[in-house]
Amino acid sequence: MKRPLGLTVIAWLAIVGGGLQILGSLGLVGVGALGVFIGSTGAIEGLIFLNIGLEIWTGAVLMLLGALGVVFGLGALAQRPWAWTMGIVLYGLNLLAGVALLLGVGFGWTYAYIAVLSAVIVGYMYSPTAREAMGHPTHGGISGQTPHTA
DSSP, X not given: OOOOHHHHHHHHHHHHHXXXXXXXXXXXHHHHHHHHHHOOOSTTHHHHHHHHXXXXXXXXXXXXXXXXXXXXXXXXXXXXHHHHHHHHHHHHHHHHHHHHHHHHTOOOHHHHHHHHHHHHHHXXXXXXXXXXXXXXXXXXXXXXXXXXXX
């Protein structure tokens, strides 16, 4: 089956977005690493070191998520069945994170953008067009078998 335009757009958004996320996370890792090399003095040295560690870990997690976005995008372009599952999980978690930020931190355009875009992507991935293109037929319920009729 020819790749649908919506799947192509989502795949390229994931590749570009993941690449930008990797680049952005390098800044966090770099700042954290720079802080470790410079060191700190004074009474709050332990707190500063903890903050530096959080920057490095946050950057590493964001880098991993960016890499997963790129992998998903490449798999979606190639219409691999595993990419459908990966996209549902990745953007489903993204949706939950966006909603949690909206509820926990308060309204922010970035959080709303994350939540809405992730919901649109998950919704599209469940569409018959995307499911068929990615090798996940829409008939037969959860197990993929055709339902029995009475």
